[in-house]
Amino acid sequence: MKPTEIESQLEIILNEVLKPARYVGGEFNEIRKPWDDAELRIAVGFPDLYDLGMPNLALAILYDLLNKEDGLLAERVYLPWPDMDQAMRRVGVPLFSLESKHPLMDFDLLALSLPYETVYTNVLALLDLAEIPLLTAERDDNVPIVIAGGHATFNPEPMADFFDAMVIGEGEEIILEITDCIKQWRKEEQPRPVLHRSLAQISGVYVPSLYQATYNEDGTVKAVSPIEEGIPATVRKRVVPQLPPPVTDFIVPNIDVVHNRAAIEIMRGCTRGCRFCQAGMITRPVRERSVTEVVDAIARSVDITGFEEVGLLSLSSSDYRDVLELVKTVGERFADMQLNIALPSLRIESVSVELMELLQKKSRRSGFTLAPEAATERMREIINKPVKTEDLLSTASEIYKRGWSTLKLYFMIGHPAEKLEDVQAIAALCKDVLAEGRKVLGGRARLNVGVSTFVPKPNTPFQWAPCDTADQVEAKQALLKREVRGKGLKLSWTDIRETELEAWLSRGDRRMGKVIHRAYKRGAFFDAWREHFRFNIWQEAFAEAGIDPKFYSHRQRGEHEVFPWDHIDSTVKKSFLWEDYSWSAEGQTRVDCRDKCFACGILPTFKEMRRDTPEDAWQCPPVGNKKLTATSDDAEGSTNA
């Protein structure tokens, strides 16, 4: 179908759907390059609604970077809401790009972001609506190459059947190696499997069809290994030595979206080592942008987008080396503008309140968010997020005193070794926190409590742990619903069925692909949206595939079990993760790894890269000086010794 035909069909169907502006493009800063001049055309996509895809920073980075290259053209695509999906199918319009309205089939490459597991069936919905065969094995040479990146690819196996290639780690450099590879292949007019083999030679690219999984009798994975010579046995994640200049020229959505703001990443990686946190483990090493670079980026971005809010993003803002200087500079420089600065992920300490005070005018102080994750010191030691309860209470008190009337606290239930007392303690702690607010504000004090349910993730110290059963979770939630109530208190929680789905998928193996495929065929997509969630469909899909979902979610794994993702090298060693898991059982914590290197595995893997970067560019200790290399090849081992 031609873009003009698609456009004329849109004239009709857009009148029938909710929020039609999701499907028309034309926003300020959208990049339109001449279609016919491009050597290679790439659709960058997010397998969820426009409203969630637009604020996705990974896609903004790729879009910016690809369009800066001569000969490349990148356009956006998101997954239409079911009303639009149905309307498109009715009139025969395939999924198209927002910029030029070309069908996805006209592109050479479709690059999708997979930030979390609950979008898996959405990927199939997106491919289906684009008329792209779902299974890689069924795609001929004229079908676009379909690749994925994002945190979920650190266990690529559940989605192995559907992607030509999956990128492990950071996309900034690798994406151009991939486009070069595809250009070359197009020139040579070779069949698709030839491309697969050249892609597999790029460091950080996993080509699932070139690997096969074998299983033990007990159902666990025996190995995932290459099917032929010359394909790497393990795929190591890619990192950039230093963060490139941040994106500033964001597309400005015409309608409201989830984070309607400019997002500037101030730091990547985290030195804290919370044991439940996958991002903290897979995004190492810690690299920061300078205060000057961040401030200039804010200025340029606000100038060019007109956004009224800027989010300064990282996994742990308090750990940004020059956070005070950053906050002071930003506060002073942008004081006269009607600009709101968000600095999420602050540590629980009174300094955080002082930081926010410098950033936010009194009139703009609405809510303040902290994430203690657990309510007892014992539990916080198990998850390695040690915070003293008295510090939490004094921080809360400061927050209420300085003009924020609403505090939001995030907790997780279902941590390993959690008892009902630990959950009871959440309720008690919330009441104590609200009491602090009442002392200052009386009845005006508000406390919102968000309680999610823990799901063990691949490549974390808790990857061996079973999830709580549904009964356990429901008992804990019932306790909270009973106790966390009353004036000024608001509780929200995660539906246990959504948690279970996430738990099955996140540690799934290649056999899970059939379940995902069946679930999609039976109508499961937009699983992250409650009203579209069909739990029974998933259960039927598991039954049909002859797989017990509890095998993935509720089983304690042994130290030496081969995981479906063991051939993916996150560069944090499995032995380190196991040690940390054992420490957890003893309630032993690790301090911030800037204070002491625990030899997680990053440095020996990337020692050459580390040598070539300035000393202060990474938070990991420098390598290559005589003292370190004289004692050991393993820089971390020596600093730790």
Next chain:
Amino acid sequence: MSLPEVQFRYRVRFSKTGPIRFIGHLDLQRNFERVIRRAKLPLAYSKGFHPRPKIQFAQPLPLGFSSETELLDVWFSESVSVSRLIDGFAAAAPSGLRLLEATLVAQYGTSLPALVCASQYRFALENKNLSDVQQKVSDLLAQEKIIRERRKKQYNLRPLIESLEVEEDENGQIYLKTRLTAKEGATGRPEEVLAALDETRTGPYYRLAIYLEDEKAKGEETGEGQTGS
């Protein structure tokens, strides 16, 4: 305390066409604020704890409608030349939003929404039978009451229809053009007229003019101003 601040109030005519016609009124307001910020125009803000940008629209344009004759008032803290307004806007606006005219008006004059008295719309019909459409239109206009229900409340549409005409272009496409009252609590809607005629349209609704009291219409139909009934 001090003399009231002098502000510069401009009445602006703008278009909302193409992709941006698919956004609603609240989103349009936010778009305007952002365009003005990007264009670095000295937008004035209301006083108080939560300062709000001073922009006031004549009459919301429903989502999906296309128009080249929308009106708003905007206040600036400094004088701005009309050409700077138009050029600044052109460089900073998303596709489909264009500033067409701007006039300086009295800072404390009547508010723009209070001036609006009627709007004129045009839309194409699927029905290609001219005499059939003409008959239905004259039947409709002959009624004393056209009782319709909107948001579970009954109302009489007839007095809101100030004019309703049938047009045909060289390709045999039939259009309806209608002028509908637009006052507080008495606003006629073209989709209600369409429904009352039991017809279906093709393509978007176009707003052709917004009529202001004691003033000429700002649209292309200036001076035409027939009244029905």
